[in-house]
Amino acid sequence: MAGSSPSFPASASAPQGPRRAVFFVSDSTGITAETLGSALLANFPGTAFERRTVPFVGTVTPVEAVIQSLRKTARTGEGPIVFATIKDAGIRRRLAEGAAVVIDLLAGHLAELETALDTAAETRAGQYHGLGDLEQYFARMRAVEFAIEHDDGQSRRALDSADVIIVAPSRCGKTPTTMYLALHYGLLVANYPLTDDDFPTDALPPTVAPHAERCFGLTTTALRLSQVRHERRPNSTYASLAQCTLEIRRAEDLYRRNRIPFLSSATRSVEEMSAVILQSMTLRDRPNERPLT
Template sequence: MAVSTDTPPADLTNPRSVFFVSDSTGITAETLGSALLANFPGARFDRRTVPFLGNVTSVDAVVADLRRAAAAGAAPIVFATVKDAGIRSRLAGAAAVVIDLLAGHLTELEAELGATAETRAGQYHGLGDLEQYFRRMRAVEFAIEHDDGQSGRDLASADVIIVAPSRCGKTPTTMYLALHYGLLVANYPLTDDDFPTDGLPRIVAPHAERCFGLTTTALRLSQVRHERRPNSTYSSLAQCTLEIRRAEDLYRRTHIPLLSSATRSVEEMSAVILQSMNLRDRPHERPTP
């Protein structure tokens, strides 16, 4: 889509309406659209996701919403993952800036593969490979069982064991790796009972080569904990400083890799863990039971 060089710069201080529109779940539109919007940290956006367009959700209703949003301010931005040509045409006729996240890429693939893409809606998020689906379900069950050190059963099967003080991002990172990559991930919380010690806690020590440590800043940890237990020793800056220092000393002594979660998203942390632990191809090497 060409952008006129004569167009004055937009006022990024006013919230811009953004629609993630899909004929399926909307996950792809949200993910790709949000990745693009992240390049404009000074801008403000009012976001709305519209899934199952043309099936559960009326196309006419969405077009009307886009026109209302345009009448109230700048033209809304639409990130679309819609395969139906008729629906795409209706969206293109609305008072909006429509960014089609599929059409151009599908055309390129069709040309390269010498085949026509199927027009059935919603197939991106179907079950697809059943072996992969069951692997991910098993990984989620494993993550739930081994969350926060609840179980030491079958830790030898874990692809990675995330070790960190409470509220450093262990659980969301564990679940992301399980859901998106089918990895068997456990996590263990470092508490006062684990110190002083020269090595890793007893339950995870036999699996040190698969341990990965998370840390953060004491101030960030205190802020996060304060939301859960305000004005407590648990959330005090002094306690958080002590726990972070002890954890980082432990990681260094035991030579396990570590990463700060202070300024990283779950997606970024997961990518670093995958790369540093050589886990990207691990699920495909283990048969699904």
């Protein structure tokens, strides 16, 4: 993959028509429901969804309020879809009364595990999202702190400790990808913005040049970059199609000359880009990578 950009399909147009209501309902933060539910919804790119996350059901959020919201939504269109990670069987039964299609993401699997392990699962709410291994938790927190300190090239301190350094023009997706890798995998990730000051040159910027073997580049389409930048600085040179075309061309040339692997963020989610980076940089074998529990 080094020195070339993977060929990705053109971005599909957004689905038209009414949006199906989707609720991610959880007795804790909702992260698991969002992650698993969104992975399933991704298999239906032709359908538009309006998503809502409802966390801490049964403790902070009253169950009746959720049911009322589901019923209200059902009266205005098709029945909502609920992705639930709820441990309390009574709450799960109540959700089924909300005129919604309820997809229980975990209960069936818990029953299978109970059989396999010959023991009953804990019933405490929020258990799915416990800290688990404290060492693992603190490794993630250290990784997040490292990512914040090294966001947008703000710091050179301990840059030689980085597992990967993401290099890209402004607004190509550096920061969200950096934070995802840090929070979900405990990786030490820095990112560096390519600016006009870094060109013309055939070499990597001095800040990241000593760490070329750990650099990974992001690019996008000039049109997509222009659209994103117009949201931040409308009608500016920074957001012009000509400026974006120039920056993308210079960045890709730089990656190729220095044999830096790179990919386009135009048609990929943060999760997909992170997976490509992990595979390309062989980071799955690093001892400090710990998947999110």
